[in-house]
């Protein structure tokens with residue numbers, strides 16, 4: 121069933137041509153008002169009234185008193201942003217019904233199954249509680265009560281009578297309040313707040329192709345919203361910078377998302393800021409206050425920043441552009457390091473010690489991937505061009521150019537080290553996701569590298585990723601590099617589910633994603649400090665959901681059955697508080713169960729998230745590789761000296777090694 125009207129479906133399908141997510145700049149030919157305009161468009165910006173208006177924060181606190189409570193949220197888009205964001209909002213607001221709606225039936229089926237469509241650490245726990253509801257359970261308020269912390273009502277009575285110093289707290293059962301569905305119109309019509317979190321990829325054709333935002337999916341949603349939303353509904357853009365002003369009166373807020381793949385749940389639960397942009401009107405302030413109250417269930421008010429809508433949207437673009445700029449900056453220095461013998465990690469460490477610079481996002485390598493950085497920098501470039509600021513545009517374009525340079529330089533180095541030819545050779549690519557701890561492959565540097573390697577005519581390009589499902593990788597490589605690239609069709613690319621099989625007989629191994637699994641440093645002895653602490657005694661008389669999550673993580677790692685790294689994944693180990701309702705089994709013909717059985721991998725199914733990260737045994741890889749045992753570390757995860765001790769020849773971007781001066 122597709123609930124969208126025919127026109128919306130058509131528009132969606134255009135958007136579906138490019139499945140990366142969205143840049144965000146205005147597109148001149150579009151009929152709706154673009155989000156950012158030159159300053160002389162005073163009527164649009166409403167600058168006159170803003171100059172004399174009271175500070176937004178005080179206007180918002182007045183508005184907070186008048187805002188009606190939010191009861192029903194609809195999130196359109198069940199992707200990387202929509203799914204986890206809606207789950208966390210529902211988890212922390214049991215009185216709000218949160219419905220996530222998507223046109224993609226497969227995605228919705230997966231969200232309702234044991235196989236969520238995305239892997240994010242910690243997501244499963246939140247999903248299980250919000251989507252399925254939870255059982256009543258009893259927890260000990262203090263570690264002294266009983267170590268297992270979970271008790272029955274009988275224990276509770278016994279505890280009270282024995283006069284334990286702590287007490288046993290009954291945590292009430294919860295009703296489910298998170299729903300996944302494909303019925304867009306119904307979901308929108310029932311909502312007080314509609315979050316729009318659909319993909320808005322870079323335009324691939326027409327005016328602004330290659331840098332402007334393709335708003336097709338976003339427009340399709342706003343058409344449905346305009347048709348079905350009740351008057352007074354608050355529209356919230358989670359999609360990055362894509363303000364739409366419908367003909368009917370809806371309050372439109374900008375609430376950009378800052379979560380990163382692989383840490384989405386942590387970023388949502390402990391957001392360093394929530395940014396809400398609104399119009400500078402009484403109804404805008406009321407809407408912003410209503411949305412702020414939803415976040416205030418778990419985010420301290422001091423971290424909720426309210427701004428004007430344009431500032432909010434521009435801030436999101438600038439945040440990503442400046443992070444990308446840091447990576448390009450350090451990668452430019454890596455090239456200097458390779459030419460001089462300096463070590464980029466030493467340089468990064470030395471400059472990062474200056475608190476004005478800071479040490480984050482200075483890891484040199486093959487450059488950034490992912491659905492956001494490139495498109496958001498390009499959006500900024502396009503915006504600058506639209507605003508006739510060519511110097512600004514070329515300044516930011518250089519960030520993208522440097523990223524491409526980093527990737528090309530890496531491939532050139534591989535080819536050069538292999539005597540300028542890959543003919544007849546096997547090259548293994550370790551890591552296909554765009555970064556570690558995610559199965560997100562959008563704008564993955566690995567894919568660019570595979571395509572560039574293919575040009576060199578190798579005998580085989582073997583690909584392995586610890587989180588992505590092999591069949592899906594093969595499907596994607598077939599789509600982007602052409603079906604002829606795959607070994608099954610006579611091409612060189614073969615996808616493996618086993619890292620040793622992938623490296624067997626290789627002439628070179630390339631590390632293209634920074635998965636810890638690929639590190640060679642010895643696995644550190646279990647460090648008590650690194651383990652989650654026992655959150656008891658709780659700060660509050662009644663533990664908050666956050667306290668229960670912390671207790672659950674702590675208990676998982678301290679149960680006698682758990683291994684030192686908490687690897688036991690049995691049912692009780694997964695649910696030490698005994699809160700989860702059992703999940704119904706999948707139907708016999710579940711395609712995701714079948715894929716897991718065939719590949720033995722756990723790509724879909726966050727239920728496996730506590731499974732150990734097993735490190736590659738590099739000695740084993742060495743034994744089955746061809747001389748001279750080349751390893752090219754595109755992510756700086758290897759200890760070069762340790763690898764050289766085994767006998768490998770290692771090249772690492774910007775890091776000192778034997779061949780450093782040669783390329």
Ligand SMILES: NC(=O)c1ccc[n+]([C@@H]2O[C@H](COP(=O)([O-])OP(=O)(O)OC[C@H]3O[C@@H](n4cnc5c(N)ncnc54)[C@H](O)[C@@H]3O)[C@@H](O)[C@H]2O)c1
Pocket residue numbers: 124128132135139140141142143196197198199200201202221222223224227304317318319320337338340341358359360376377378379380381491492
């Ligand atoms: N991925 C990230 O880490 C991230 C972080 C911050 C912000 N963002 C922004 O959030 C937005 C969404 O990104 P994402 O990564 O979640 O994208 P995504 O591609 O993972 O998910 C988008 C979902 O929207 C659905 N969709 C598209 N058109 C629809 C329609 N008309 N009706 C119903 N559903 C529809 C798609 O089927 C898809 O499931 C983008 O604008 C992106 O720039 C992404």
Ligand SMILES: O=c1ccn([C@@H]2O[C@H](COP(=O)(O)OP(=O)(O)O[C@H]3O[C@H](CO)[C@@H](O)[C@H](O)[C@H]3O)[C@@H](O)[C@H]2O)c(=O)[nH]1
Pocket residue numbers: 360377378379380381382440443447480481482483484485486487488489490491492493554555556634
């Ligand atoms: O020092 C570094 C740090 C990161 N990367 C690479 O940069 C890319 C992006 O990494 P990261 O920013 O961690 O992941 P994203 O999920 O793309 O998150 C970014 O993009 C999101 C979407 O807009 C934002 O919400 C986040 O705040 C922002 O960090 C990945 O390929 C990383 O391997 C490096 O090469 N070197």
